[in-house]
Amino acid sequence: MAIEASKIELSLGPVYFNWSPQKLEDFYDRIANEAPIARVHIGEIVCGKRSPLNAGALARSAERLRQAGKTVVWSGLIAPVNKRERGMIRDLIATGDEIEVNEMGGMIHLKGQPFTAGPFLNLYNENALALMARLGCTRWCARVELPLNSIRTMARALPTLGTELFGFGRLPLAHSGRCYHARQHGLTKDSCQYVCDRDPDGASIETLDGEPLLAYNGVQTLSHSLQVCSMNAKALSEAGVCALRLSPHDIDMVAVAEAFRDHLDGKLDSEAFVSRLVGNLPGWPISNGYLSGRAGREWVAI
Amino acid sequence: MRSNPDLVERLKDFEGARIMIAPRSWPLVFLITLRIRCGSIEVLSAETAASADVRVEAPISVLWTIFEGLEDGDTAFFSSDLTIEGEVASLLALRNAIDAAGLNWTALVPVPVPRTFARLIDRLRAEPRQARHA
């Protein structure tokens, strides 16, 4: 069933970065009041060490977003490393709120209630997705390295599931047991002094030829380039996609969401949409190679 | 390669690949061309302009240990005894194919080994391997 073209939703992914509680609240305040975004994923998913610092701000933000009519989804940690962190997803599930699972351990706390399968689970084919659906999954966000053809095959095999595509932001490429912010500051993860708070979009690194390639964000490694999905609403719905996920950065995310909304509503064609977006992000390269089954860092005309 | 079907199966994607083996500070090099029907090994001068997809350079003693299957190329490569230039895929395929067939590279040399060359081989074999890595 092709989703009615104009109904392609915009959703917001969880903040990957170590923003201060105040910065988080101000950010979500603007999203709640101004952004044409229907669904907001919220929660610390990169490093559990940050959660005692930002839990309060995230809870208050969630309430404000609900009052503004947004659907709020709590996202779980990508790789919990101790008893406290492993308990976080269990407690989130117990609240009865909408949940996004990013680590298979979260599955044992679910008793059939609906959940979203996050892009960090290894769901690469229709049979794996069907199994998750049998366990209560009602929505999934595709792994970033999945080509569009695979996403189409999977979405078509499970038409009742909501299919989200990573539409904007630095690509989350890898996760480690080691913290790279700590390592680059001569520290270790256990004594990290939260230095990842210095880089609100991650710290970029260049190849030996001076070309920016990646960015590290604590235990997470991201692309330097911003993924931009410039497919129009018709192409997205033909591929079975019902929503584009925008990943938050320390930029005017409301303007980004408005550009995407205008493009999806047909007010902007793809070229105009891309140049408007790139216009407010001077010097920040964009890529979309994964969607065409190519290297993620490439830009391929779609 | 005709004589060994397993080699053919493992190398069929590298038909025509040209691999140059250059013993360090030797006056000559070996150019291996992979072909299903009649692959060839040419002995050329070190200054040859002949092109290759990949060129491997290492002291003859290192090459010999690898040829005899006593060391896998990666070890020599890590210690940088062995340097590579060009695309490594065909070299890797050849190493894996020879390894798989339980051969060693000397089986590749169809000609009877000249006496002087044989003496060199014996001397290389006698050289303790660990000493070389110290």
Place this chain on the structure above:
Amino acid sequence: MLELVSPAGTPASLKAAVQAGADTVYCGLRDETNARNFPGLNFSATELAEGVDFAHRHGSRVLLAINTFARAGAGIAWRSAVDIAAQYGADAIVVADIAVLDYAAQTYPEMRLHLSVQAAAGTPEAIEFYASRFGVRRVVLPRTLSIPEIRTLKNEVAVEIEVFAFGGLCVMIEGKCDLSSFVTGRSPNLSGVCSPAECVTYSKDGNERSARLSGLTIQREQTGKPVGYPTICKGKFRDGNSVGHVFEDPVSLNTVELLPDLIDAGVTALKIEGRQRGKAYVEQVTREFRTAIDAVTSGTGTCDHAGLKSLAEGHRSTTGAFRKSWR
């Protein structure tokens, strides 16, 4: 007793491993169903059958690695890999994809299932999910846990624990790493290759030599300095005004001095990494670890293992995440 699990990239390596004292060997078919889909490597179905027969005649076991994630709409290759394992009597299969696990558990309820490191199951809850839903009997732990954490985990799960003991060290959690596909378009999770040979070129500029991956220079060293594989996680990058190995130096994992602690933590099996290495590597590492394990279990103390050093990337080794300070 600690089980020694050695890699077999080719039939010759399988024989070498078994004869050098491996209790178990693991191998893959010559296609994208396993994570070492390298040129000229791996086994045909008949070679697997011969390998299983050889190993069993020498009292060793064979595991078939089916540890990539089945491509959407093309799961048949992974299902037939499971069928081949069953047909030719592999002692267990090492799997990461829940779809492949589900197929194996439904179709061959007797087949022993091991969970690959590519499944990234590093918590008791994740392991419980795989054990209760698919009957997984053993888990290869992601490289994120220290030895005390492994000891704690062992008491909370009912499956055997296998850990990597020597060889290539992934610093990113396997199964959650898309660095290779970002640069080269080829993914270890999908087509079983990380920084594939087809995308690697080496060059010499003066007395420096460089390695490029899909055209990006990720290694440049003075000739003569030890190097490692040209993977992004071991690459050199510019971070601000400093240049260095941001993620990890070119090193290999070596836990030979930690054997007593690993046994004490309840580890069942030690896995040697390196199906892409040659037969000589497999033989030497298997022999060194066989000697070390026997020495530790019989209490005759450990012996010097200098030989292992030369096999390591960059001629240096590390105990990785087994010691917390690595993080």
